[in-house]
Amino acid sequence: MFSASHRLHNDRFSDGDNRELYGKCNNPHGHGHNYTVEVTVSGQVDRATGMVCNLVDLDACVHRAVLDRYDHQNLNCLPEFKDKVPTTENLCVHVFEILQREMGSAHLQNTSLSKAKLERIKFDETMMNSFEYSGGAEPRR
Amino acid sequence: MRKYVYLTRKIEFAASHVYHNPAFSADENRRVFGKCNNPNGHGHNYTLEVTVKGEVDGQTGFVLDLKDLKEILNREVMDVFDHRHLNKEVPEFATEIPTTENIAISIWNRVAPKLNDGTHMHRVRVYETPDLFVDYYGEP
Numbered sequence: 001m002f003s004a005s006h007r008l009h010n011d012r013f014s015d016g017d018n019r020e021l022y023g024k025c026n027n028p029h030g031h032g033h034n035y036t037v038e039v040t041v042s043g044q045v046d047r048a049t050g051m052v053c054n055l056v057d058l059d060a061c062v063h064r065a066v067l068d069r070y071d072h073q074n075l076n077c078l079p080e081f082k083d084k085v086p087t088t089e090n091l092c093v094h095v096f097e098i099l100q101r102e103m104g105s106a107h108l109q110n111t112s113l114s115k116a117k118l119e120r121i122k123f124d125e126t127m128m129n130s131f132e133y134s135g136g137a138e139p140r141r
Numbered sequence: 142m143r144k145y146v147y148l149t150r151k152i153e154f155a156a157s158h159v160y161h162n163p164a165f166s167a168d169e170n171r172r173v174f175g176k177c178n179n180p181n182g183h184g185h186n187y188t189l190e191v192t193v194k195g196e197v198d199g200q201t202g203f204v205l206d207l208k209d210l211k212e213i214l215n216r217e218v219m220d221v222f223d224h225r226h227l228n229k230e231v232p233e234f235a236t237e238i239p240t241t242e243n244i245a246i247s248i249w250n251r252v253a254p255k256l257n258d259g260t261h262m263h264r265v266r267v268y269e270t271p272d273l274f275v276d277y278y279g280e281p
Contacts (some may be wrong), residue, residue, distance in 0.1 A: 010200060021201060023208065085202030089146045093197065128151045129207065136144040141276070 002071035005032040006086040009076075011061045030074060035088070036124040037066060039099065042140075053116040055137055061113060065102045073098040089127045096121040100135065145194040147263055148160040148204045152191075152214055154223035157184035158239040161228075182226060187244070189218060191252060195260035207258045217251040241269040245277040253279065 008025040018026045018052075025031065032134035039062055043052040084090050087111055095104050100118050122132040132139060160177035161170050170178045178185065191214065195204040221231060227239035237243045245267045253262035268274040 004204070008202065010202075012200065018249045021206070087197075087202035089148070089197045089204050090202050092146055093144065128147045130151075131204075132147045132149070133144075134147075139147060 001034055001036050002067050003032060003034050004070050004073050005030040006075040006081075007031070008085055008087060010085055030076070031097040033125055035070075035091075036097065037062070038120075039118070039122075040112075040120040040122070041103075042119045043116040046112075046115065049112070051112065054112040056078050057111045057113045058116070061102055062099070066100050069098075088123050088129070088131045092121055092131045093124050095123075096133045096135055143196055145196055146204050147192050147194045148207075148210075149190050149192040150207065150210050150214065151188060152218065153182065153186055153188050154219055155186050156222050156225050156227050157182040157251070158227040158234070159183075160238055160240065162238060163197070186273075187222075187241075187268050188274075189214075189248065190264075190266040190268075191248070191262070192264040192266070193256060193260050194263040205257060210254055213252055213255045217255060218248055221251070241267050241273070241275045242277075245275045249277050 003013075007027065007030040008022040009028075014020065039058065041053060041058065045052060069138070075081050075091070080094055096118065100119065103113050103116065103118055118135070120132055121133045122130060124130045134140075158176040159180060159182045161180070162173075165173065191210070192258045193205060193210070197204055221240070222244075225231060227244070231239070231247070233247050237247075245265045248267065249262060249265045252265070256262060262279060265277045266274055267277075
């Protein structure tokens with residue numbers, strides 16, 4: 001989980017259009033969420049360890065690539081949202097792409113993560129709204 | 142390849158129902174449906190999760206405007222199902238048994254056609270209790 005603030009606003013729209021489209025989310029001072037992130041990976045169960053991957057490795061990767069990056073931040077102030085509205089849809093896609101790159105990177109090739117495939121990122125923005133992205137693939141049921 | 146993001150909105154409604162098939166004998170109804178055949182009915186707090194899919198709009202950053210989805214769910218689900226006796230007050234359950242399966246199908250049929258172009262219903266999930274739910278993905 002990470003706690004962050006954001007404001008939904010598109011400079012290409014008029015102030016009136018922004019207010020109408022984004023409602024309270026257009027508050028110029030921003031607002032915040034406790035975002036809950038679920039990271040789903042898949043893989044074969046290793047016969048020696050009984051694991052798809054070591055959760056310690058997955059936790060470390062997610063902490064480094066996602067939580068350290070976004071926790072207690074204002075999303076609008078981050079470079080990836082300079083030209084993109086920090087909706088949870090866009091956040092979901094961005095986090096998937098970050099983690100996909102991380103898990104494929106060379107320095108993780110000797111860890112248990114090299115055997116796992118990133119399947120899905122799911123964000124709970126509030127208790128009532130959640131968003132998920134599977135890299136363009138149909139989500140597994 | 143289209144990059145779909147899946148958005149889920151959750152709501153709750155409270156309703157009562159009876160499981161009874163008039164084509165069965167009284168004994169058959171009791172045998173098949175057990176306590177759910179109580180003629181006085183019984184009730185649940187149902188949790189509904191509606192998942193829609195769509196591409197992220199480059200301008201708004203949205204798959205769809207959640208305000209629109211909330212209005213659709215209020216009109217098509219809450220106003221119809223909440224605090225109702227499903228057998229007596231929801232038209233399709235005059236002839237269908239209001240099992241959780243049929244509730245999921247009914248909600249899909251009510252909500253899916255109301256979505257804007259570009260967004261599609263992906264799944265309706267109805268929890269009858271916290272440990273029992275039904276998923277419906279529409280007709281293949």
